[in-house]
Amino acid sequence: MNRISGMTLKTHISASLTVTLAGTFLATTALAQTPAFNAERIEAAKKEGALSLFTANLPDLMQSLVAKFNSRFPFIKVEVVRLANPPLIARVEAESTTGRLTADMMETTDLNDAKKLENIFEDYAPPNASAFPPASQISKKFWPMCGAAYVVMVNTALVTKMPSKLDDMLDPALKGRVGTVLPGAGGTSWAIALMQRVKKGDDWWQKFADQKPLTFQSSVPLGTAVASGELLMGFAPLIAVAPLQKQGAPVAAIGLDDGIPAAVTTGGVVKGAKNPNAARLFMDWATSEEGQNTYSELGCASVLPGIKLPSAMKVDKGQVWVPPFAEYAGRQAAWIAEWNKMYGVNQ
């Protein structure tokens, strides 16, 4: 157990940064009124008529999110470019350096990466900026969008005994039949790896590595592997479960007693964007109560106070665990390298 983590975590939770699952959270009422968006911005966005959105969030979620945005603002054609986080960052770096960045706005799953790319974002604040807890912000340029909570995705057609704690994943019967996303693939998968080590000790990674888990670059192929029955279960974000359930796949999301780790994706408007007003309008909407409720419906936990947690999130099972940024960023490179070596992954 890492002392710094424990202390920071306590501080962090007490600051009620985000989804600390107090009962009051669940009693939040629905939106009473539709938020007003800046009329001038809407007009300017209408003139632009298009938006290029780079994201590392999941494709099904983005499709539903954009559909909801378009039901409100049908005059903006949103082009979603979805890549896993590392190639997304590489693409954005390459394009911005060569002056060919086609993104108007960008959402990354890794706060650390967002911080590194801070210079490509313009100064932007949503109309409800003051409503966001100060601790949820690491820059004035990008804002929390989707709190991706990690659960265990289980194939319910093949598994009868559901896991309830991290150690249940070490059951010898699961050897070779469990999966996980590489912690280097993005902020959310890093959060689950971090929680495992912080909560269960330095040797837990090795114990899980001995289970010979299959490793994935993204939660989508992991979800496919669980849904197909190739794997019995695997660590996956909640937002990856809902689309599979919608298709009728026999999968369930199980929150563990040890905690439900969550990492927040962040978005911002790209400096010099071709469609800056459309980008700002999308950000205005995405960070508004309306937008955050939409995220919640799609499986994201919101850091905006008053937003309901996703209905699929069994909060009584465990406590949402949001890694403190200092630890999240400070440990990332060294621990991921260690993890990769332990799991025989070349990244």
Add this chain to the structure above:
Amino acid sequence: MTDVAASIATQTRAPKASGSRGLAGRVWIGSLLVLLTMLVLYPLFMLLLGAMSKVGPLSADFSIWAINFERLVGVATHATAQRALMNSFITCGLGTLLALVIGLFFAWMTERTDTPGKQVIGLVGLFPLFVPPLVAAIAWSLLGSPRTGLLNVVIGATGLPFRLNMFSYEGIIFVFGVYYAPYVYLFAAAALRNMDASLEEAAAIAGVGPMRTLFTITMPVIAPSLGSAALLCFVVTLGVWGVPAILGTQAKIPAITTYIYTLFQGNPPDYAGAAAASIYLVLITGIGVLLQRWLHSSRNAVTVTGKSTRPRVMTLGRWKYLTLAIGILYLLIAVVIPMLALMFIAFRRFIFVASFSAMFDTSLFGWANFDKLFADPHTMLSIWNSLIVGVTTAALGSVLCFALGYTIVRTRLPGRSVLDIVATLPVAVPSLVIGISYLWAWIAIPIGLYGTLGILVLASLARYLPDAMKSMTGTLGQAHRELEEASWVCGTGVLATIARIILPITWSGVAAAALLIFVLSIREYGATLFLYNNRTVLMPLLLVQLIEVSNLGIVAAYSLLQVAVLIGLTAVGWAIARISRRLGTARPTKISTREGANA
């Protein structure tokens, strides 16, 4: 241009020229050399610099003069890199061996046996060429996933105790062997067709049985051609990323190409490491290509001689049905079953198949995956972009090939052999490495090339130029000089002679070169994998992207779409080439009549 043309004419007729014509010839050669330098040499030079750099081309610290060998040494001594290289040798080597067996069997069956329907089987046996290896790997991953693969569900229903596991060395070798067999088949069939059969006849007269003749006479005669085909197959598979990426990643079997890709896709990307690993791949491939050329051009490989007898066709009796069955089985394995698997998954709502009977639950089938696929504007954009890149690359490539081919084959201009070497150099450079070298060459130069379709065209052109050149120079070499010389005697200039004589009679070669470039440009992803963005995405590139972020149903749907578009566009391209060839061959008659009248 007239001076240049006149100079080329002079140089064609006389080895030495002087004055302004000689200068014009040198300018022509120089221009082509500059073009090839930008297309081939400069990117490779930048790749080499990249491999000797500490930082990537995007870094402010990058300097082409800050040379060191850290990354080159680092990659060479990195355990994963060494394992990846060893894995590549194992999978590509054994895959080539399997391809050799399959290709040789098909060649023998179609050329030397009385197997019924052998022509059709021979033709259909080339169908795997229309199934990109990446798509093949996806299809076989669906079929041979260890527990829930569709074939394993079927095997499970029969009660048999074994299961397939395509996520393994065997799986990779199998896909390489099956899908690269047509390359061997083309070589082996040509060698069997063209070899002098007198030795076989002598053996038959001496009472040697057909099978013994096959192994003691025929095989040794065509062995150099087979060796050449095998080496080609080996170096081509060595540069393939898709197959080990799909089948080797889960099983933690890195290949040298997936290792390079991982370095590039890392966070942060290791551009210098990727360049360094690429250099080693180029060296290995280069040695393979040199060996292949040596074998191909050695005297031993000459199987085409003045034939006095036609090769004897072996009467197989009842065994001919066995060869027919084996031929059909190959087609089922290579084409039919994988396509059915893709269709099954593409039309199914989700992939979980609880039992054999559940495979036929029609309530689970629908168009949902296709609806999602076409809801994404990149799907149609990728097809449109592929068409633009394919047509542009084919048009530019055929013009460049003709210019190079004509200069190399039909003139005596000094420096033409240098052109030949530079133009064929990329054959030893795997597509993936061309992509990395173009990234190094153009990403940091602010001329607006990176991120455009233009850079995809240039990278494709550079990579596929040698393949097209082979077709072009072969055709140009076959055209006799008499026609050209007759034209000059009549006072016709070089350009007019090219337009009226050379181009019409070599039109089939030009059309073949264009078609080849077109097909390769829209089918392969290696040369463009690191160069595209969301606006310039091509079909195979979108498939790579979908693999990483989408569910298998959508991946399967897009794979089917890609194969359908590939076959459709190739058919259109083939029809255009055929029509233009007819038009081309019709022209010389009129021209010669007019020239004759003028004379």
